[in-house]
Amino acid sequence: MTDRTGNPVPREKRLIEQFLKEPSPKRTTSTTVQYYQKKDGAIFPVRITLSPILLENEFLGVVEVFHDISKEMDIDRAKTEFISLASHQFKTPLTAMCWNTEMLMAVGQGHMPRQVFAYVEKIFSNNLKLVALVETLLNVSRIEMGTFVIVPRPIQLMEIINGILEELSPQIVNKKLRIQTHVQQNLPMINADPQCMRIIIQNLIVNAVKYSFKEGTVSVSSRIHPGGFLLMTVSDQGCGIPKLQQSKIFTKSFRADNAKDMHSDGSGLGLYIAKALVGQSKGRIWFESMENIGSDFHVSLPLS
Numbered sequence: 001m002t003d004r005t006g007n008p009v010p011r012e013k014r015l016i017e018q019f020l021k022e023p024s025p026k027r028t029t030s031t032t033v034q035y036y037q038k039k040d041g042a043i044f045p046v047r048i049t050l051s052p053i054l055l056e057n058e059f060l061g062v063v064e065v066f067h068d069i070s071k072e073m074d075i076d077r078a079k080t081e082f083i084s085l086a087s088h089q090f091k092t093p094l095t096a097m098c099w100n101t102e103m104l105m106a107v108g109q110g111h112m113p114r115q116v117f118a119y120v121e122k123i124f125s126n127n128l129k130l131v132a133l134v135e136t137l138l139n140v141s142r143i144e145m146g147t148f149v150i151v152p153r154p155i156q157l158m159e160i161i162n163g164i165l166e167e168l169s170p171q172i173v174n175k176k177l178r179i180q181t182h183v184q185q186n187l188p189m190i191n192a193d194p195q196c197m198r199i200i201i202q203n204l205i206v207n208a209v210k211y212s213f214k215e216g217t218v219s220v221s222s223r224i225h226p227g228g229f230l231l232m233t234v235s236d237q238g239c240g241i242p243k244l245q246q247s248k249i250f251t252k253s254f255r256a257d258n259a260k261d262m263h264s265d266g267s268g269l270g271l272y273i274a275k276a277l278v279g280q281s282k283g284r285i286w287f288e289s290m291e292n293i294g295s296d297f298h299v300s301l302p303l304s
Contacts, residue, residue: 030049047066051065081141081145090130091131101123165220177212177217200278210262210263219235228302252268278299285297
């Protein structure tokens, strides 16, 4: 069995060599996925698991297990395609319901009983949440299927930030949050995909508002770094991320325990999507966070 590059040195040998270089306390079970080529030229995925052999805490060797995961990956791909198809079918009627409900509210305000109007408002609010969830699922499936196309064009970053803050104004007012924007003076138009940029910034600002404590401050800043990239930071004074869970924060569907306690709803997909899109744009996303103090999320994107 050779790797897909035809390299005479098997990949698993290099993995074992790297595993053995680790100090004994760090030698724990590790898993990686590699692609191999059959004699007929077909490429297939293999999950390789390395586990140390210990006897009375003495390291004796390593056990290597290969598992062909072609079927699992086919099932996962089919699941992603189904979610994409289903989400796309859901989006059209939900959007129509949003428009109709919004029109009903505009026409009926002052003309329908207060209790009935409150019911219509509730329908509209919950429908917006469904539309947002469907859009999130669509974005995840597009990313995982490789169909999320990035088309850069000149955009005005401040317009995107102001639009997002305006959409979130009800939540901002309800929590009495202070919003601070620190945008470099005369920030030039940048070359980026507007949809991609909006999704990234929106996910960060939505989280900052959602997980901020009442009467806290949310700060959004952006500037051009001399190194030739755009640097954005979204900060909040909220629940923060527990230290032991910070390594999982960009994992799909993961939500920190204190976030679940603060808001039971949430898909855990926002930061996963943001990281994937930043990666596709050849950028970087990272954060600093302290529990019950707040979080600072940073994004750097190349200007070219």
